[in-house]
Amino acid sequence: MHLKKLIILFLCLCSFAVQSQNEYKRWSDIIRKSDASWFASAEAKKIAENVLLYQRDIGGWPKNIQMQQELTEKQKKDLIALKKTDAETTTDNGATCQEMLFMSRMYAQVKDERYATSFLKGLNYLLEAQYANGGWPQFYPLKKGYYTHITYNDDSMVNILNVIRNIGDETDYYSIKPSKEIVEKCKKSFEKGIDCILKTQYKQNGVLTAWCAQHDEITLAPANARAFELASLSGYESAKIVLLLMSIEKPSPEIVTAVKNAVAWFEKTKITNLQEKRVLNDAGKINDKKMIPTQNAAPLWARFMDLETNEPFFCDRDGIKKKSLDQIGAERRNGYSWYTDAPKEVLKKFPDWAVKNGTRVGASEKKIVNYITVAQDGSGDYTKIQDAVYATPAFPYEKVTIYIKNGIYNEKVRIPEWNTNVVLKGESKENTIITFDDNFSKIGLGRNSTFYTYTLLVEGDDCSVSNLTIKNTSGERGQAIALSVVANRVKVSNCKLLGNQDTLYLSGKDAKQYFKDCYIEGTTDFIFGGATALFENCTIHSIKSSYITAASTPEGTPFGFVFKDCKLTANPEAKDVYLGRPWRIYAKTVFINCEMGKQIKPEGWENWSKPEAEKKAFYAEYNCSGEGFQPSKRVNWSHQLSKKEVAQYSIENILKDKIAKWYFL
Template sequence: MIVKHFIIAVIATIVSSQAQVHDKSWRTIINNKDSAWFATQEAKAIAENVLLYQRNIGGWPKNIQMQKPLSKEEKLQLESQKSSTDEVTTDNGATTQEMLFLSKMYRATANETYKMAFLSGLDYILEAQYDSGGWPQFYPLKKGYYTHITFNDDSMVNILNLLKNLKENTGKYAIKPSEETLKKINVAFNKGIDCILKTQYKQNGILTAWCAQHDEITLQPTKARAYELPSLSGSESANIVLLLMDLENPTEAIKTAINSAVAWFEKVKIMGIKQVWEYDEQTKKRDKKIVNDANASPLWARFMALEDNRPFFCDRDGIVKYALSDIGYERRNGYGWYTDRASEVLKKYPEWKAKYDNGIKEKKAIKDDFNMIVAKDGSGDFYTIQEAIYAAKAFPYQRVIIHVKNGVYNEKVQVFSWNTQVSLIGESKENTIISFDDYFGKIDLGRNSTFHTATVLIEGNDFVAKNLSIRNTSGPVGQAIALSVIANRCYFENCAFLGNQDTVYTAGEGFKQYFKNCYIEGTVDFIFGEATVLFENCEISSKSSGYVTAASTPKEQEFGYVFKGCKLTAPENVNDVFLGRPWRTYAKTVFINCNLGKHIKPEGWHNWSNKEAEKLAFYAEYQGTGEGYKPEARVVWSHQLKASEAKKYTLETILKSTSAWYQNL
């Protein structure tokens, strides 16, 4: 028998993908075609096939070469199968890859049919999720191992990456779901991550990795096909960890999961061997072999024993073997038994560790303690805003200016009470974005959970922000703060604050804050708190029916909220918006020379079922304009100021303090 080595050193992941993915050509079309191609007739013809294969439930069957032309008879057959739910799955990339294709089609053509099919697929995925946060391999459920929570072939990771891109609006997908669907996406994603944390296997009390499938009830590792026994996976576990490492501002539980998995990957990596194909001249077949090679890159076994991490192999009889050569030709060559995917985890880990578990991503010598640069591309002093704040001097004698370059900074930012005189200066309001998605139910710390949800929390006095956006992306899920200001003499200029309920919290009895030329959006009570705040030339946009303000002004405080020269706007379909309601009985809110859209209710103000507030709160307007300014229809307990009364609402009077701090910004 003459044996020749055939393409020595085959990379393990390539071997695995060849064995596992039966739709390689279709996947290549989706991922490798130029964006302009998706507007061509060729692409549209394939898109028609994709639409035909989609079932009414929203998902697709797997292993279909969607690009292959269909005969008239085949098309009729697919039409007749539309209502069938058989074999609809997320296995082998099914459904998630078709959704990506449709998104690219929609971006290129703006055809609403593609958008609706994409959203139908999204509904399918959301519906298929277990209460535990996992997903089965097939939905509706198919008897057998298919009901297990399926990490196999990255099924669940593919889903979570899809949801992550949608909820973070990264731009990967051209289709933006509704606010209500985004709310569901956020909940589903968080449940999915929680499921990952709960299924990480403990070996003798130590967290390790994951099995390719876990029991949907007990969450324990379980078997699938005869040769897929309960085990620790060197393949699926790698992509789970890469997903976790991609989460901004990870919780301590996520950090522990990553650190534990990386320690396990280091422990179980296999050195000194590599996979090769050998070609047999007589049988005209190639055969996978394991050979010794001291210079080979590390490999990880697809299956490792739950008790001691020992790599094992199985034929279709389910009998454990400890050498690849001990199983039959068909399974030996038709399955990915080794992988190098964990190399990517180990490559990225030091950077992740430095960023999230070591204070800063990369230690650099700061050229100027009072002028620092934050840039996601590494061109600045820091990669994240919080890193720069950690490095800022406490109670400095001069202002600390942190320049933030364009980018989406997915992090919670806190400017501590000792970080006084800090300025965050963005490169542009549109493209310098601080974003996070905490909300009341997610924080779940009791009745005051709202105050822990802020994307940006300011506690240091004399803070300044310019030319940036701060958003809470949790969606319409209840209380979810974008900006929380619990500091005195704070100034915001040309900034955007984006959220839903409770977007901006302005706190501090006697504290003064100033918003100029800013955009603030929300739904209910989206500007609330007890500080004295001047909003000048700002756009205040209501996304739904609700209340613009919920002041809680202290009794002895002369001013609460003052809006001067502001414009109150809303989408065409939004009506029934109140200017404010009293969070506390002595609330004070005044609108001067503001343009009020038609969405503002004629009565203007609401008492929040507090009759006492009608006597003690102070709600007033002066010389408004717009369809929503109807002084004659306002509630009788509100006020229309006289010119003599309006004179006191000057910048100097409202923001008075021991020094004219607002003049030096």
């Protein structure tokens, strides 16, 4: 019996080992995604022998090699014979740079000096391959044809510069530390590379725009590559170039100018009326690509754009420009990336970069970059948040960021229904504070006065709020809302929502709202309303004994308020706190994997003098913890979810909407 168990355990371990070995099938994934400890394994050491064999004596490696594949003895002999040659050594498709990273990760775990030597030979190869003007060819030693051009294609030069910079800055990214002489060489090499990038930025009618995938190594002009890769402005390669420039600390005025002009070009050339549809065969491979006209589609950029008109074009192997993807043959149509969304990352990071580097967005540029700064000291575009909201366009196609610098903004702010796609972003959660003191009695507009008491009101769909404190300072004077959200697809993250009764109101027809990493405090019913709302990793703090939630979920709505991985805390005087009561009888509130303090009453829930709610409301918990989690003492009409039931409470199900995964945007 004991032997049988050992055999089963051995088979399981073998199975695990095979599974682990095959987890990443692509060479690049093995390098970047494997755990650090894996590089000390026998499997890693075996692969390292292959990598050493593939490296030529000149220091570079060939491209598109799956180096983890086992070699025959003949293949090993052939590779040894090739080492003295410079056959196909390149930086294209990540070659050389990625093998250097592999050797660094190996050396960090196994102090085999062959790994360090291999890395340093690769570094010397990169330094030797650089042109005097700062650029790099695709192949070195030089190979006849377009391979001699300065190559931004597939991020080749950006990859090299990232390696060179890490060495020059003496970071800990690589485990192998070159000599001071090499470090100084890398610093100069990086400066030359950036200078080359600035000199190759294409001017269109005297205005800086973007870059081509290849530039002539002598004239620096845009250049052709393969027959279907004509000289053009590149939506893909330009994105990584700009991100590299934006990553430079204390950028020069020339770098700032280059970035701003490139961003303006990205805004000008984005495509928002097309969506790529990929048709797959039974094997899961792309059978066909089609561009479908779609209103308000997520932005795309063409890989190739005309140097003078910015119009996208497409080529077959005959090198003849075509205006649409469906005009070229299936082989090139499906075997090449003609569109990209890479510049989205640039546009996402640009607003913060602009503020950090003192490039205030002037009035003439707002329409281009969709960015407005609010600062009380006058250094922004406006001193009041509401004035910035008034300045945002109605129903814009792209996000409009209102960046709020630190300060206490004593104002009542409304983002109207027509101001969709607004990003309200504070400089810091602790020091960017929106505050007002309206309450039910002060408003005095009758029985519905509560809904006018907000400090911040969000009515526009597809808005996000982050890094802010939103506070109603009226104190215990009845209902007083800090944040009111009556819109769909609204995300609130890293915010503090402070108030007493009715701190947070959530509503809107079929509205879905997402709260992540927030601190929310109050007294009575301080999270209330009829929206579907997911709270993740939030702290829910009760100031006194009362009720946390008061949902008014509409009948037939699958989810109401869902709290996942939240922490329920309280002031010392708050000793008897209910999880919730039904504002309307179909209320739904669920707590999953939450930590509940001792302030939570054993019965958990209350019916608000509505006996019918005990049959129609849905209150539930799953796998919670803490002194306040007493499932056996809960009211008998509440529920403890099963493992099968809780599987339905995924973020995808709760916040499902026609806009795919909007909550990650």
